[in-house]
Amino acid sequence: MKYRRLGNSGLKVSEIGLGSWLTYGKSVNNQTAHDCIHKAYELGINFFDTANAYEGGKAEEVLGEALKEYPRSSYVVATKLFFPMGTGPNERGLSRKHIVEQCDASLKRLGLDYIDLYQCHRYDPEVPMEETLLALDDLIRQGKILYAGVSEWSAAQIEKAVGIGKDYRLRPIISNQPIYNMFERYIEDEVLPVSVEKGIGQIVFSPLAQGVLTGKYKPNTEKPANSRAANDATNFVINSYFRDDVLTVVQKLSGLASELGVTLSQLALAWILRQPIISSAIIGASRTEQIEENVQAVDIKLDQHVLQAIDSILEEVKDFAPLR
Numbered sequence: 001m002k003y004r005r006l007g008n009s010g011l012k013v014s015e016i017g018l019g020s021w022l023t024y025g026k027s028v029n030n031q032t033a034h035d036c037i038h039k040a041y042e043l044g045i046n047f048f049d050t051a052n053a054y055e056g057g058k059a060e061e062v063l064g065e066a067l068k069e070y071p072r073s074s075y076v077v078a079t080k081l082f083f084p085m086g087t088g089p090n091e092r093g094l095s096r097k098h099i100v101e102q103c104d105a106s107l108k109r110l111g112l113d114y115i116d117l118y119q120c121h122r123y124d125p126e127v128p129m130e131e132t133l134l135a136l137d138d139l140i141r142q143g144k145i146l147y148a149g150v151s152e153w154s155a156a157q158i159e160k161a162v163g164i165g166k167d168y169r170l171r172p173i174i175s176n177q178p179i180y181n182m183f184e185r186y187i188e189d190e191v192l193p194v195s196v197e198k199g200i201g202q203i204v205f206s207p208l209a210q211g212v213l214t215g216k217y218k219p220n221t222e223k224p225a226n227s228r229a230a231n232d233a234t235n236f237v238i239n240s241y242f243r244d245d246v247l248t249v250v251q252k253l254s255g256l257a258s259e260l261g262v263t264l265s266q267l268a269l270a271w272i273l274r275q276p277i278i279s280s281a282i283i284g285a286s287r288t289e290q291i292e293e294n295v296q297a298v299d300i301k302l303d304q305h306v307l308q309a310i311d312s313i314l315e316e317v318k319d320f321a322p323l324r
Contacts (some may be wrong), residue, residue: 001044002298004279008199009147009174011116013076015273015298017047018291019205019282022061028286030062037066039288043295047076047280049177049203052102053083053120057109064110072112078203079106080151080177082121094124096135103144118145119177123153130164137170149175149203154189162198171202175279180204182213182253182268182310183320192277201279205273208265208283212241215254215264219247238245245317253312262300267292268298270309 003012018040020033028036037048048067050059060079067075081102084092092098106115118139120132120146136148150158153176165172176195178187180202187202196201208214241247250264257267285291302310 001046001295002277005201006117006147006203006279007028007174007201008172009201011076011147011174013047013203013280014045015294016045016269017049017203017280017282018045019049019284020054020063021051021205021284025081029077030040030065031284033062034066034099035288035293036285037063037168039291041067041070043291045291045295046056046074046080047203047282049078051080051207051284052106052109052155053080053121056089057105060106060109064112068111076116077112078117078119078120078149078177079110079111079115080119081106082124082151091236094120094127094132094135096131096143099132099135101138107144114143115145117147117149117175119149119151119175120203121151123150123157129157130168133161133164133170133173134168136173137168140171143181147171147178149173149177151177152179158191158200159194160198172223175203176203177203177205177282180278180281181207181209182271182314183209183241185318188286192275194296196277202275202277203270203280203282204272207281209241210266212246212250213264213268214246215250215257217242217247218251243320244309244319249313249317253310256306256309256313260306262296263293263299265294266297266300267302267310269294269298270302272305273297274302274307 001037002015004015006013018037018196048063050063052060081099082094085102103118118136139145140148150173157178161173180187239263253267258262260267269281272278283294
């Protein structure tokens with residue numbers, strides 16, 4: 001495994017991280033989840049991402065239970081808040097009240113004394129950004145969290161947050177967690193340049209486009225049984241990628257990967273890690289074999305010829321943005 005600093009901070013995270021969205025606490029039983037988390041740790045993954053809203057906190061509980069046998073200093077836990085955790089008007093968003101209460105709730109579910117990286121799961125237009133950032137800074141001062149970050153914030157929002165942080169002498173946010181894969185590249189236009197300028201690391205999710213970039217889904221073919229796409233609990237996200245032109249491009253990329261002697265998922269992850277500002281790519285896994293395959297991507301370097309070949313293939317679906 002290889003490690004990168006998270007933005008301008010001193011925190012080092014594995015280039016491949018393990019997430020729990022749509023898997024742990026939901027479609028994957030707890031024992032399988034524990035096996036995957038243990039395998040990830042064994043292979044050098046030190047970055048584990050979750051969120052309070054993932055199955056109402058169940059994903060946090062599963063992650064905390066699996067990690068408790070390891071030295072606390074040996075892993076980095078990231079969780080998030082924003083989405084509703086109840087029906088009340090203050091049980092959502094990024095108000096000071098919700099931030100403080102949900103931090104305590106996440107700590108309890110995770111069974112931890114502190115959270116390494118606490119992230120704003122989305123931007124909240126109803127709360128002054130100053131209120132949000134001051135609340136996060138207070139949690140850092142109290143030792144409940146070590147670092148703060150955001151997820152899916154725009155370049156303008158990130159730039160504003162950095163400016164407020166400087167004005168109020170706050171500990172800076174260090175990361176942004178956006179979607180990024182070969183089909184969803186919006187961050188390249190503004191988010192990445194601003195993040196480079198401001199020292200904000202990127203922890204990207206859905207790097208394999210919810211499994212589409214493994215090559216297992218074929219054009220004009222039924223979805224394989226037991227796949228995420230065939231699972232009614234998880235297919236609401238992946239279905240947006242199911243277009244014949246997209247799946248045809250995936251087959252061309254798979255052919256290129258074969259020529260290079262790597263799997264398509266390894267090629268897709270190596271393509272993401274070509275960006276120095278990206279600190280970690282978060283994978284999801286329901287089998288330990290998937291983790292063993294994916295971590296090998298950190299050793300793959302793509303030369304300019306290969307990158308040009310990938311861009312040429314992706315040109316066919318350049319305007320396709322499935323989740324935005």
